Amino acid sequence: MLDSPEKTTSSVLRARPKPRLVTLSINGEPHEVVVRPHIMLLEVIRDHVGLTGTKDGCESGTCGACTVLLDGKPVLACITLAVECDGMNVQTIEGLSEGGQLSDLQEAFLDQAATQCGFCTPGVIMSSKALLDSNPKPTVPEIKKALEGNLCRCTGYNSIVDAILQYSGQGVKPLMRKDGAP
Amino acid sequence: MILFEFEHENATSAEEAVTRLHEIETETRFLAGGTDLIPNMRIGIAKPAHLVGLGRILREPMTVDGEGWLKVDALTRLAEIEHSDLVTSAAPLLAASAHTVAGNQIRQRATLGGNLCQETRCLYLNQKHDFQFVEPCYKRGGDCCYPFPKNKKEVCWSVYMSDIAPALMAAGAEVTVLGAGGPVRMSIDHLFSGDGLRPLTLNLGEMIRYVHVPPMGKDSAWGYHKSTVRGGLEFGMAVMALTFRLDADRESCKDARIAIGAVNEGPVRLSKTEAAMQGQRLNKKSLTELAEMASAEVNPLPHHGFSKPHLRDNIRVYLRRAMEAALARAQQA
Structure with a gap:
């Protein structure tokens, strides 16, 4: 184990950060999610909003499977904090097809x-x-x-x-x- | 997923960010692009209790002053630097080096200041330790240096991998560091300590605010090469950056600056080779000799499976090619 017992105890005693409201426009639809700061944009897209087209690969910014467009720019959702994206536009793979028709x-x-x-x-x-x-x-x-x-x-x-x-x-x-x- | 919780707040100005870092009592880090810090938090190298986000600070546009110095806000994204016509004309070495950093998605988020402040790398440091190892290394508070077991506890031979730092060093750039006492402008050479445990000379609560790059004269030449195995989305095996000025005959070297990165605890200047280059008539033969001298002068740390002779060979070949390309570019201009 990396952590010594003392370190683990102190991190448990630390007051938990309060959840905060993050507003995102995902594929043109507004979404409001309540997250703690350590939650990634990828977790919001997949687990909170339920759009599982964006994939969870390496979780370290290496493989690109989690690429989404954030305000039109390609970024890695697995290393982007959700709280840093408040008020931004996100486009995922689901946003490309229309009415079940592929782009x-x-x-x-x-x-x-x-x-x-x-x-x-x-x-x-x-x-x-x-x-x-x-x-x-x-x-x-x-x-x-x-x-x-x-x-x-x-x-x-x-x-x-x-x-x-x-x-x-x-x-x-x-x-x-x-x-x-x- | 990061396996511990932390506080997060956004600063609205650089001064506020610095003040907040001094006010907050728990361990606090600045968060710019997060492309280095977040993966490090994931694998447990960094465990801050609080992050001060710099993403909402209004970025100042890049400008060139009356004397030709390019001033870049350290919070500027690398993608912006790479595609900027202003940077390409005023500081081509900076644009070329920003172009080689990681992959496109990383460059869209990563900032210039963050690239300079990145954590050093070692095969035994930058990975989850529950995967392979029981005990962490010295840099993580453990009791062993895995690649160099005879190292003393205060010695860490991890490698500083910034692709941009050698380019700025070769260009003779300066940085403005913002701390509690206000901004201080200094040569970028003074930013690096040469110590793997603490690779930067920045103190707690200090941040790089601006990077200033001097003008390239008409007699100036520049060369840059990043050696990698795969050619994309990779940390460098060795990074070479150089600038030199030519005399009126367009062949003799007036002076030169050569910086090598990704092979030591910080980027290094090759002062002996620079001195030998001064006054030398530059041609294929002399550049071959200078590259050989450079590869003997540099003392690379074996890293990521590359041995010292291999890295020296790599520098000998690619530094020569970078110098030849620089000379050809300057003579054609």
Whole structure:
């Protein structure tokens, strides 16, 4: 154990921080949550609001599975305190589809088989969206630089790059037919 | 999930943050981007009882004064620095180094001051100890230095990994430190103690407020390289930054500054190599010799599985390439 018994006792005796009200707009919907300061934005999104599309991977800011857009910028929800996001706009993977219809970017990922186990996919798509919002026709090096914070152990990344090239209309044709047959 | 609770409040100005840090009696830390502090709190290296958030402090825009000095608010996000046309033209070395830090999501949150104030790294320090080890190392209050068991208790050979610090050092930058006594401006060289246990000379309740970067003259050249294994979202294996000025013949070196990071307890200047470079005619042959001299002068700590000879070789090759690129860029300009 890292903590000595004395340290553990003193931390228990310390007065508990009071919970506070945090107001967030998640995918355009206002949410008010009451959290203590040590709660992460990821826990609010998944456990308080119930949007489990955003994944909980490494919990240390390494894998990018928890990427969401905070005021339009891609950030790692696992290392962002919820209290630091009070009053901000959050967009998660659920905010891309409308009425059960996937967005064109998500469809491009399916077309290129750029998702396999799917655990990294929400983070990768949110990073891609942030890139495409600021740069509608990114080059391959720009795509690779924007996605360097997202780890994928399945696809080998090439299909992800192709999906973004297809979406941005840069001459990459769909790999899969729309009926799902290869 | 952080396994302990703490208080949190947002400061509205830097002065208020400094005052609050002195007023609060429990262990308190500033929270800027949190991309270093929060993971450290998660694994138990930092256990503050109170955080003073700096995210709501209005960030001052970056400016260039009449003499050409770039002034950057230390709370500026790295993504903003990396994409700023002003920084790219006034301090290209700073923009290049900010571009290499971690991944895009980290750079969107991380701040310049936070990058300079980051915790040192060691394979045995920056991980959860319930995963592999029973006892913590010296830096965590334990009784062993795992990579160097013969170290004395007051010696920690963890490595300071900032990618930006060597760039600022090579550029001759200065920092304004805000403490209870008011702001103090000093050379960035004085910010680093060279002690792995306390890598910065900042006292409790002091924060880096501004970073000032001097102008690059028309005769100036700059080079930067961060060696990594994977090429993205990584701490450096070795970081090399250099600037030099050319004489009117566009070939001889007037003076030079070379800083190496990620291989010691703080970024280091290579004063012998700098002195040897002065007055030297720079060409492929002389740059090869200077890079060899630099790799012999630097004394890297073996870290993260990289041996000392390997790090020296890496610096010899990539410092030469960075110098060649710098020379080519300056001669074309």
